Amino acid sequence: MKKSLxxxxxxxxxxxxxxxxxxxxxxxxxxxxAWGGICCSSPPCLTISLQKQRASYNNILTxxxxxxxxxxxHQVIEADYVGIISGKDEDKFVATGLTPIASxxxxxxxxxxxxxxxxCRLLQTIEIGVHTQFIGEIINVLAEEKVLGENGxxxxxxxxxxxxxxxxxxxxxxxxxxxxxxxMGLVLKK
Amino acid sequence: MKKSLxxxxxxxxxxxxxxxxxxxxxxxxxxxxAWGGICCSSPPCLTISLQKQRASYNNILTxxxxxxxxxxxHQVIEADYVGIISGKDEDKFVATGLTPIASxxxxxxxxxxxxxxxxCRLLQTIEIGVHTQFIGEIINVLAEEKVLGENGxxxxxxxxxxxxxxxxxxxxxxxxxxxxxxxMGLVLKK
Numbered sequence: 001m002k003k004s005l006x007x008x009x010x011x012x013x014x015x016x017x018x019x020x021x022x023x024x025x026x027x028x029x030x031x032x033x034a035w036g037g038i039c040c041s042s043p044p045c046l047t048i049s050l051q052k053q054r055a056s057y058n059n060i061l062t063x064x065x066x067x068x069x070x071x072x073x074h075q076v077i078e079a080d081y082v083g084i085i086s087g088k089d090e091d092k093f094v095a096t097g098l099t100p101i102a103s104x105x106x107x108x109x110x111x112x113x114x115x116x117x118x119x120c121r122l123l124q125t126i127e128i129g130v131h132t133q134f135i136g137e138i139i140n141v142l143a144e145e146k147v148l149g150e151n152g153x154x155x156x157x158x159x160x161x162x163x164x165x166x167x168x169x170x171x172x173x174x175x176x177x178x179x180x181x182x183x184m185g186l187v188l189k190k
Numbered sequence: 191m192k193k194s195l196x197x198x199x200x201x202x203x204x205x206x207x208x209x210x211x212x213x214x215x216x217x218x219x220x221x222x223x224a225w226g227g228i229c230c231s232s233p234p235c236l237t238i239s240l241q242k243q244r245a246s247y248n249n250i251l252t253x254x255x256x257x258x259x260x261x262x263x264h265q266v267i268e269a270d271y272v273g274i275i276s277g278k279d280e281d282k283f284v285a286t287g288l289t290p291i292a293s294x295x296x297x298x299x300x301x302x303x304x305x306x307x308x309x310c311r312l313l314q315t316i317e318i319g320v321h322t323q324f325i326g327e328i329i330n331v332l333a334e335e336k337v338l339g340e341n342g343x344x345x346x347x348x349x350x351x352x353x354x355x356x357x358x359x360x361x362x363x364x365x366x367x368x369x370x371x372x373x374m375g376l377v378l379k380k
Contacts, residue, residue: 002307003338005331009234010344011308012260012351013364014227015203034371037204037227038356039239040321044199047237047323049229070202076368081375095378117192118201126316128325131230133237135318141195148193149358154200156355156362161202163353163364165346166228168339169371172346174203174353175363178266181224182359185271188285 009035014164016079016171019048020067020100020109021059023087028100028109030069030092031056032083034164035131044138045123049131055087060122060134065106068136070116076162076171105139116159117142199225204354206269206361209238210257210290210299211249213277218290218299220259220282221246222273224354225321234328235313239321245277250312250324255296258326260306266352266361295329306349307332 014034023029036048046068050057060066071079078096085092093100100109103119110117120136127133147158162171178184204224213219226238236258240247250256261269268286275282283290290299293309300307310326317323337348352361368374 001335002332003335005333005342005344007234007328008331009228009231009236009328010306010331010333011205011207011226011228011236011258011328012306012344012346012349013203013205013353015201017201035228035230036201037237038199038201038225039237039323040225040318041199042320043318044197045318045321046199046201047227047229068201073368077374077377079375080371080373081378084372084375085379095380116200116202123318124316126314126325128230128233128235128313130232131235133229133325135316135323138197138199138201141198141200142192143195143200145191145193152195153357154195154202155358156202156353156360159202162368163203163346164371167343168345170346171368171371171374173365173368175365178263178352178361178363180358180360181270181354182274183270184267184361185269185274187267188271189275190285 010167012165014166016162016164018069018079018082019056020069021056022063022108023055023059028093029055029059029087030082032079039135045135046138047133047135049133051131063107064122065108066120066136067103067108067110068118069111069114070159070161071114073160073162073173115144115147116154200357202355204356206352206354208259208269208272209246210259211246212253212298213245213249218283219245219249219277220272222269229325235325237323237325239323241321253297254312255298256310256326257293257298257300258308259301259304260349260351262305263350263352263363305334305337306344
């Protein structure tokens, strides 16, 4: 039996992405965003949505660039902190002990300690409601060698990112491997 | 040490969402999409990206509506199957044994057996590259009572959706509860 809950952003699961940008005088800033996802395979693109009052909002519009920094489970406290505090009030790199590194391909900093980085150039800006959506073209992916599988691609269990549950505002771990996509379902083919 | 992997849509984690639409003569269709995410809190909105050759693409444009059906882990084979086969070739409800139910609030069907449903009306259509992004306003959320927590909201471990890893094209389970967002990070506050 289904219960009607009304209009809520309860789409599961959501990511925990830390957005890296430059502010005035190229001061690095980071903030956490859970409203986002991949939006195109070619060119590879992703979206993140931010509210206008965020320091990162103007930073992206000014520099036409941002990085998405994907934390590992042991970095969830740092990722949560930079989503609570404003970069207008505090240097979040100092507060967390994380290290900003200048991207070589876009005008934005990334976080040295995080295992997986997507370097993005701003492609489109879409007004929706209280959030503005930024579509970024993924110019390059940077990954710690230790999170790569035998085929040289990032493995979810090695990156081990926190999973966000919007309806509970809570973080979860990644669980067990289930199987290959575009493959498991073929058992139903007549 | 970070390795440069080039441009790829390797943003982790991604969802496993089944999009419900009506085709000609109100024939229900479903397809799986992993390119999507929440994009606004108010009005609550989400995005999904589809390629133009998909039957669901025209269905959304015609009806200005779709549902997002979130499977539970034991439904991953059905969810994978409806991402492989085209609705132009086969009735996917017959093939999977899933049951289409008419939404009461938007012109689209949802899947009776799936635990969490988001009923969406089309708000914007954004051309990006090989994928087109549809922004849908979440008009209502339907949830099986058994996936709700004590506060009446869906719990990630009870919905228990598969998690998609784009770099491996593989599914994973949800793991253990970690902690509350907007809270865990406060231990870093001076």
